[in-house]
Amino acid sequence: MEKFVDRVKIYVRAGKGGDGAVAFLREKYRPKGGPAGGDGGKGGDVILVATSSKHTLLDFKYKKHFVAQNGQPGKGKNMHGKNGEDLIIYVPVGTVVKDANTGKVICDLVREGQRCVVAKGGKGGRGNARFATPTNQAPTYAEKGEPGEEKWIILELKLIADVGLVGFPNAGKSTLLSKLTRANPKIADYPFTTLTPNLGVMELDWERRLVIADIPGLIEDAHKGAGLGHEFLRHIERTKLLAHVIDVSDFREREPLEAFEAINRELYLYSPELAKKPQIVVANKIDALSDKELLKELKKAFEERGYEFYAVSALTGEGLSELKEALWRKYEEISKGQALSKV
Incomplete structure (x- = not known):
């Protein structure tokens, strides 16, 4: 018989944004190519989705750390880094999500398929192509990707009954x-x-x-x-x-x-x-x-x-x-x- 667990504390961390690239365009017929570093990809979000196929929070009793995928770094030739995949976590309908530190309710998942982003992925850093100006036509720097949000949250199941x-x-x-x-x-x-x-x-x-x-x-x-x-x-x-x-x-x-x-x-x-x-x-x-x-x-x-x-x-x-x-x-x-x- 499935054990009933109705309150758990878990750690979630969204993906880090990919770093922007420092690169220069060097092609045979473009000797003055210029900066061509692409932006880094966005880090994946951590998203909770309500489903009626689950009736307990038992899964989270044994697995408490959830980390989304990082964004990929930018590349040369103005190529954008791949975004990190979102991490989808399924929870029972009726789950209340709270910030473990403040006790503030983040979301209340009462409908089938309802979604809640509990940790946002970091933005990707801009590549050096984005920093070119008339006075600085060959920047040699790019941005680092931003870290993703991380936090401890409490999942609390309240049965939905009439x-x-x-x-x-x-x-x-x-x-x-x-x-x-x-x-x-x-x-x-x-x-x-x-x-x-x-x-x-x-x-x-x-x-x-x-x-x-x-x-x-x-x-x-x-x-x-x-x-x-x-x-x-x-x-x-x-x-x-x-x-x-x-x-x-x-x-x-x-x-x-x-x-x-x-x-x-x-x-x-x-x-x-x-x-x-x-x-x-x-x-x-x-x-x-x-x-x-x-x-x-x-x-x-x-x-x-x-x-x-x-x-x-x-x-x-x-x-x-x-x-x-x-x-x-x-x-x-x-x-x-x-x-x-x-x-």
Whole structure:
């Protein structure tokens, strides 16, 4: 199985420009030929290209230095040196590129085929033919090629999903994802089963499809780096809608409202913008709930707080059809609202 790597630091260096040439034209019938040194070629750029064929930054865990080709020096007879070839590096769609020293975002590759020049090749030096003047008709000097840009950059992968499943470990998010989509995440009855984000596609019909991400379980103080949350909170920043999954099978272990508020507190502390994302509440494991009156009370409490509430059993499939329709409807509402706000 391909290991999930979502943050790496790599070194990139563009090609150096070729030196300009010092040469003079000496031909049989042109005794006063003059300077004829050509310009050096431009150094190759380092270019990142987004591709959907990659899903992890694993390749960069083992290869961290990337150097583009240098430009060739100029030649006599005003011949231009060959430009260095650009170095193309393919990264997953959803990769954010940052300057490792400043933390500044260089580019955000969110579309298939999107390109970003992260290091520009140096200019080629001018040959001596370029320096000829009426007062200096035979210059004996040329320019050196410029060095290419070099820097350390950070590649950070943020999954591009329409809906993100959030909640405490063992809330049943992986099982829910497997039933809503065709994904096959690791599932077991102990916390932190999901060590990497999982993606799946929910298909209601041939026209209605949503990408859903199961984000590894958050815990309190996740924004400080506790548990797995800090590593994976970034993956829900791109989602339009959060489905907040709570375990209602055992109120004694963790009161659902308290669990909901604790997770939202972590979202806010990580990013206030993240906490503002629309949410619906998914009460999972209702098959194991002995007191159904508690479910009614819970539904009322969440709806009074302004959240849509859906009770499901990912294990038995109860309530999943209604949840699928609700996810699509809510997604459409958000998408239309965002489109109108841009007009």
